Amino acid sequence: MGLVVQKYGGSSVADAEGIKRVAKRVVEAKKNGNQVVVVVSAMGDTTDELIDLAQEVSPIPSGREFDMLLTAGERISMALLAMAIKNLGHEAQSFTGSQAGVITDSVHNKARIIDVTPGRIKTSVDEGNIAIVAGFQGVSQDKKDITTLGRGGSDTTAVALAAALDADVCEIYTDVDGVFTADPRVVKKARKIDWISFEDMLELASSGSKVLLHRCVEYARRYNIPIHVRSSFSGLQGTWVSNEPQGDQPMEQAIISGVAHDTSEAKVTVVGVPDKPGEAARIFRAIADSEVNIDMVVQNVSAASTGLTDISFTLPKTEGRKAVAALEKTRAAVGFDSLRYDDQIAKISLVGAGMKTNPGVTATFFEALSNAGVNIELISTSEIRISVVTRADDVNEAVRAVHTAFGLDTDSDEAVVYGGTGR
Amino acid sequence: MGLVVQKYGGSSVADAEGIKRVAKRVVEAKKNGNQVVVVVSAMGDTTDELIDLAQEVSPIPSGREFDMLLTAGERISMALLAMAIKNLGHEAQSFTGSQAGVITDSVHNKARIIDVTPGRIKTSVDEGNIAIVAGFQGVSQDKKDITTLGRGGSDTTAVALAAALDADVCEIYTDVDGVFTADPRVVKKARKIDWISFEDMLELASSGSKVLLHRCVEYARRYNIPIHVRSSFSGLQGTWVSNEPQGDQPMEQAIISGVAHDTSEAKVTVVGVPDKPGEAARIFRAIADSEVNIDMVVQNVSAASTGLTDISFTLPKTEGRKAVAALEKTRAAVGFDSLRYDDQIAKISLVGAGMKTNPGVTATFFEALSNAGVNIELISTSEIRISVVTRADDVNEAVRAVHTAFGLDTDSDEAVVYGGTGR
The missing domain is CATH 3.30.70.260 (ACT domain)
Structure with a gap:
């Protein structure tokens, strides 16, 4: 008996069959004596179809309107899921991000959650309903405009709601059985991890593991909400992500949690940077001002003979062009020799x-x-x-x-x- | 120079091309010096597709959730229209029914508008934006739930907004050139009506003319908002519906505005009703209690020899089964001979x-x-x-x-x- 927040991704609710399967699972959790709040993503390809439509009418869709458009996706899946649950004889009510009290800043397409005021959700579950909440969306604090949370937004909605409702667990349902010691598509012998600490999960997430995004794990760690990542297709136990092992899990953590890999990055090397104070700062200020996020940064000792050093960093391939352009503009000021860009x-x-x-x-x-x-x-x-x-x-x-x-x-x-x- | 409310139906925004065509027309109205508020329906078949999905997950979709689902349709079309307008270099903002202040009662699937508080729309157009509003939807006054307005809901949204904003005209764009003297599919020589009074339009609408629904015309008459029904495909003047003729239209009204026909009704005859006070009341109370709306009611003088009379009425075919069942239950109390049902x-x-x-x-x-x-x-x-x-x-x-x-x-x-x- 407790309060469970469950989150189902787009692949779990891709069609009517999927929605009915999810409905059964939700009802099961309710029958086990829990209060249940469900966060749901848009059905399968809905978001991609909406993006295609947007690009047909406008080459540069606007932030505010783009968010208004995309949020139609969860509206559809959450209403259908509520209907499917009612069809199984249980009461359900769906709520938009705004109705659920997901308050964000005003940065359209990648808003951050500022506050969650889940009064209506609390009332709904206290009245015996299963509450269905649209993932990925919120409402901006100042302008009351609809916002979307960007990548991994639905997971973050689920964890944020779980925190605001003081839930016992946040279950993230996906199309894999849990977090593995490596990507099972690459390593056939990869092992499902039963329990992993927030810290290790954060490192895996920022190193290329795609099951949970860094942002969602970070939120869960801050509010100490245990996450249970599991498959919506099987009934198996998945991976628990928490501060401490759960139940009968071994207290001692494995030395190595896993091996992650990431092929989405490129490497930039700034060659021949004068090895004196302020040069590196100038380089990375230019990068930051062009709003490029970088990952690894490596600088080795400079060659004594020349007083010059090389600085390398990695960044998402998609940002490569922007970063190189920004660096080229600083070449005269910094006085480096050349730039090398490598996306292999x-x-x-x-x-x-x-x-x-x-x-x-x-x-x-x-x-x-x-x-x-x-x-x-x-x-x-x-x-x-x-x-x-x-x-x-x-x-x-x-x-x-x-x-x-x-x-x-x-x-x-x-x-x-x-x-x-x-x- | 004035404030124009334009409404575009689903066939006008059926695809990206349609949305771009509508965007051009909206921008034209703005360029002519008007403040422009646009009410838009869901794209073409979207609503039907959503209904199909609902029926796949539940044979009896619930009112509240069904409304939540259907309102995704306008959300998509309005956001796309705003993007298309911005792409033409004009500022546009889209608003849900709730954001636009369309306050309704709580009768899901066929809510009635109680009040319109268009503060955000007013601010948006005063700031120079074109405001796009989702038709067909509102928010319930007591529970703050999303509602839909039922048949003709988008037209009613447009007229209600026009009234609340004190607009100069409400333009209803559709796929025909205006209101005709008869259905042009039946009468090849039917003539487009340049101007028609609210009263005549109300009678046409309740007699089977489908261009405007009774509800929307009634609203426009109450607040004296001139309606201009016209084609979104041609640039032609359509039909003005108002208290008085507009501009250079002839002051004298035609004797006959038009011929309407309706094949959606059935006829019920209650045969052999005792001709005494209270019998008809008992019959129609039974009909009313089963929530069936009836149209024509006809009773002739009774035959002196028997003291019995026949009562006939018409009603939508879709309600026929319910009405007959309700009447059968009253047969003993009323003491009529038989029921005849005729849907041809x-x-x-x-x-x-x-x-x-x-x-x-x-x-x-x-x-x-x-x-x-x-x-x-x-x-x-x-x-x-x-x-x-x-x-x-x-x-x-x-x-x-x-x-x-x-x-x-x-x-x-x-x-x-x-x-x-x-x-």
């Missing part, structure tokens, strides 16, 4: 809080790559993550090699012994 | 305020039917309308004969001379 790279990351206390992780990682014949181009680390950049062509082989080296393969029971010292 | 009928109505002062209209009407070999089954009249019920098979021929007899055919210039006396 992959980032491979090893994530696990255990690496803080287990020496030799880095050595094992690099040895595995070396044995697989994979060359390392950049290295960057955080306290619980090691990332390397390699050639894009090498990525699948590299991920498999690392996954095996750390004993993550499903049929492997052997403990991994680290021989080196330090990280 | 047509209603033909002649409408014109001029008939009040021109004797012989009824005679000419019935002579025309007689000459065409059409038998009259029921007759019912109001001050400015005569309606008859005939066999459904006869309807086209009957309408054409009457249209010609009253000199309404386009190539006919002759005045009609009435020979009879009285009506």
